[in-house]
Amino acid sequence: MQQLLKTLTKPSMLAAAMAATSFSLPTLAQSQDSYPKAVQQLVDRGVTIAESFEAPGGMTGYAGSMQGRPIALYLTADKEQVIVGTMLSANGDNLTAPKLQELVVGPQNEKAWAQLEQADWVRDGDASAPVIVYTFTDPNCPFCHRFRQAAAPWIDAGEVQLRHIMVGILKQDSLPKAATILGSENPREALKENQQNHSAGGIEVDRQIVSDNAKRVQKNNQLMSSLGLSATPSTYYKDAQGTIQMKQGAPRPGEMEAIMGGPKP
Incomplete structure (x- = not known):
């Protein structure tokens, strides 16, 4: 992840302020050219967004991938900063991994399976x-x-x-x-x-x-x-x-x- 952060940010903010609140249902992501500026700069550097979703703390989450690897972005409520990485709850639960599995890894593996069959x-x-x-x-x-x-x-x-x-x-x-x-x-x-x-x-x-x-x-x-x-x-x-x-x-x-x-x- 450290290498990925170096690739994406100069430097990135740490995902430190974590909440125990559950994620809400995902919404369809915007088109690749209509994201808030903080997110768009990462799209311009090679991140592909799969879907967006409501995240704790008034943030908007984005599940995507870069060079085949799943990646999560969190846009702050003021839409001026984006955090790259894993979100943990107050109890230490990984809130990011299930979202990446649902929105990125799962669909990627389903597509891969069809390719492998052929x-x-x-x-x-x-x-x-x-x-x-x-x-x-x-x-x-x-x-x-x-x-x-x-x-x-x-x-x-x-x-x-x-x-x-x-x-x-x-x-x-x-x-x-x-x-x-x-x-x-x-x-x-x-x-x-x-x-x-x-x-x-x-x-x-x-x-x-x-x-x-x-x-x-x-x-x-x-x-x-x-x-x-x-x-x-x-x-x-x-x-x-x-x-x-x-x-x-x-x-x-x-x-x-x-x-x-x-x-x-």
Whole structure:
């Protein structure tokens, strides 16, 4: 957040005067060129506003994003200053996170899920498995490899299908390996080969396959970037309530049940 504040403000005010009052229902945000001046300066610097809402203390809240990251702005009652950051209640409750989840993160993840369904992925597991998990996988990524090892019990039990969106971002031969997997006659077996030989360098690159399929990997790279993701694995899944969640980086052991949709088989 500190880096984001440096990007946006010179300097910004601290979100210090916090209230315990609940947020009211959101209202539709104004068009991107009709905000109060204090807010407009941030829009001009790259902030995209999703919606506005009434906030405690007579302030107006704005939920938005910058470079794929959710951001909250609070316009003071006199409309002369804007505060960037998190609002806490007198009890220390985070009042900003639920609003960002409702107005920014949730809709972003819903849109991302639809894009992932149409992406170039390799299915790992039974096609009839009821739980679908999407993950961006670099063939050279050690954390992707560990995630796959951790997910094995659910995949082997036929409970989860892990859909690998193959990208090439970590090493010079990441893209050729990803293209070799995507373009092989049996991508599932090629993915399995890369997993089984990961410690020895993974799958052997086929230059002809790479030539024919490099653009498919590049498209996945672009999708990953457009979603504001910078680490592999980056994983999308549905929680127990059916809400789409995203985990960037390797999941911790305690997070696996939520991602895989249930207890370890």
